[in-house]
Amino acid sequence: MRSDAMKKGLEKAPHRSLFKALGLTEQELERPIIGVCNSYNEIVPGHMHLREITEAVKAGVRMNGGTPIEFPSIAVCDGIAMNHAGMKYSLASRDIIADSVEVMSMAHPFDGMVLITSCDKVIPGMLMAAARVDIPTIIVSGGPMLPGRYQGRDMSLSNIFEAVGKVRAGNMTEAELTEVEESVCPGCGSCAGMFTANSMNCLTEAIGMALPGNGTMPAVSAARRRLAKLSGMRVVDLVRENLCPSDIMNAKAFANGLALDMALGCSTNTVLHLPAIAHEAGVEIDLDLFNQVSEKTPNLCKLSPMGEHFMLDLDEAGGVSAVLNELITHGFADGSAITVTGQTLSENVSGVAIKRGEVIRSVADPYSASGGIAVLRGNLAPSGAVVKKAGVDPEMLKHRGPARVFNSEDEAYQALIDKQIQKGDVIVIRYEGPKGGPGMREMLTPTATVAGLGLDKDVALITDGRFSGATRGASIGHVAPEAADGGPIAALQDGDLIEINIPENKLDVLLSDEELAARMARWVKPEPKVTKGYLARYAQLVTSSDRGAVLKKL
Structure with missing residues (x-):
């Protein structure tokens, strides 16, 4: 095992003494050592619950015979950083995150990793690190926030930003703005629309680095906790199978990510992040490829801010798996791509039907014949x-x-x-x-x-x-x-x-x-x-x- 470099042999007695200072037993040291990166902090709503998600991941690792060792990552809340000097640090944080995961996993040679993320730059930063380090790795998201409710209408963060403009235009009172402010973000999770965080978490499924459901299961749901446990269990099998990111994140996987991007109508920030992740994986994606995929891929969803549906609706409608199944069935995505499940993308999504046709349209009745992004x-x-x-x-x-x-x-x-x-x-x-x-x-x-x-x-x-x-x-x-x-x-x-x-x-x-x-x-x-x-x-x-x-x- 890779971790033998820090725990096996006579000369590693000092190293073992330090592990024992952590309270680890001989039996725990014999097992695969799994690095669990937790991007929890107390300022990002999408990350405020990640201690709980991390504990579920660690439980899953132990259930399947591994030893989890947790370490942290930074995370920026783009909404709070918006419209002041703090936003200059958001995109730049992506490289610090990638570098810090690399540092931790190279200084301490884990056998595998679970990278626990939720919001905008953390997801691509962790995927960049996964490609760079190339040891068995699985991504787990904290999941999307539920939509807020105001006067019988579902809302998300974009609505409160737009409400400020309505006040300035004289179309809303400051008292009404305060009511929206207090109801629009009801709790933990990445903001409830198809913004950058949820876009990237959905695309992580398409490129094969997360279990089905990772992009859409609500942050507050028991299903999200079960997914975290299953991911912890699965990473130990990835170590045993020696299935690494380089086996998964290839040109075929990124093409599937682009196709899902166009079908869902994801954030334009994916045009920054997918090429950066692909670059670390040794796959080149240029802007012309985005247009080529967009021209032939139908747009099947209009989620907030483009429409009235939210991530909760997408999850109820069948989630990313239903969209991918529709794309694969009609030749817009390649189902033969291998994923962290050990199965192909087709096998992951087989039989997952669209349950709400008003949320996920069929290829026969798309919102448009071409995708959601244009270069x-x-x-x-x-x-x-x-x-x-x-x-x-x-x-x-x-x-x-x-x-x-x-x-x-x-x-x-x-x-x-x-x-x-x-x-x-x-x-x-x-x-x-x-x-x-x-x-x-x-x-x-x-x-x-x-x-x-x-x-x-x-x-x-x-x-x-x-x-x-x-x-x-x-x-x-x-x-x-x-x-x-x-x-x-x-x-x-x-x-x-x-x-x-x-x-x-x-x-x-x-x-x-x-x-x-x-x-x-x-x-x-x-x-x-x-x-x-x-x-x-x-x-x-x-x-x-x-x-x-x-x-x-x-």
Whole structure:
């Protein structure tokens, strides 16, 4: 066993003495040692219950003859970090998480790992680590939050962000806002819609690194605790079978992840995370592949923020397994891919039917014939930009309007609350990319304010930063190259006409090549916004968003 390097032989007597200081017995040391990474903390609602989930995992490990050893990981709450300097650290935390899991599992050679996650950057960070370390590993999510209820209507976090805009527009009172505030997030779990956290947890099933149900079983359910125990049991078998992430996370698995992404209408942040995970697994995913998969994969679900259904509804409708079964049956996903169950994806989902047709549509009756995400290119985004097209009002799929240019999220938000944005405008937020931000801030506040002000059918947003999975409307992010790298978005001026054509995957500014070149010749690279600490190092190492914002290899 891999753990023999730290526990077997005469020269390992000092090591065994330290294990015995932990209270471990000889019998426990003879068993497979399973590292259990718990990303619990007291500030992230999606992680506040993970001590309980972790104890269930550890019970499962022991039930199947393994010895669990728990260690921690950090986690950022994107909702709490939103709209202030804290959001610069969210995406950047993904690499710290991956590195910390690598450090723990290499310094202490576990035989296998269970990585317990829930929210946005923790999931891809842990999957990146799983691919990098490549020992038998299984992912366990804490599960989605139940929807909140307000005046007989189900709600989630995006509704409270949009409610702020409604108050500013005079369409809601502050007293009503307080009522929404107190009811919209009823308890533990990752926010109740198909935002980034739940998107990534669902995709983890599709790429084969989690047991069926991992993406949708509610955080508060007994089923979630049983799944945790079963995952703990299963990882010990993975060690015995020597089934590793490199056996699972291959090109076929990532293609299945992309297909599910399009069918569910997931967060645009998956366009950052899937390539980054694939990169660690030695599989290259470029933006063109997203469009290729999107063009042929039907969109079968419209979950919040795009529709009225929530993760609880998806779970009741058959969950990810029902969606995958529909995709595999009609040739949109490859059921032969192996998974952590030891069986193929087809075997995992065989016979799982769609139970609520209004939540999961059939391939014969999709919301659209193509997927939920589109990659746009043009003279404004030569290396690509990303939009959740399934969340765009049909009237905004094609739009031409004057640019209103801002050099930060804060400037754009102030203009919105000062009611300086007019119908037809295209809000441009630049210098918020991976390097320029630094950290590529997620900007739910301006997009939700646009919706709350009732402008989501009239105003588009474009940024070299990114948008929350809770965003809806014509919000186009990940513009690459970013402004701080001298991308064309840096040349824009107020009044420039922007042309958006999502059906044709185009994003252009109506300027000649000569004018763009002349403007860029006068462009002066701005001084870094952050000059010390982790973010300063991150800004120097991070690559472009079209490459998944992975760090450069030294």
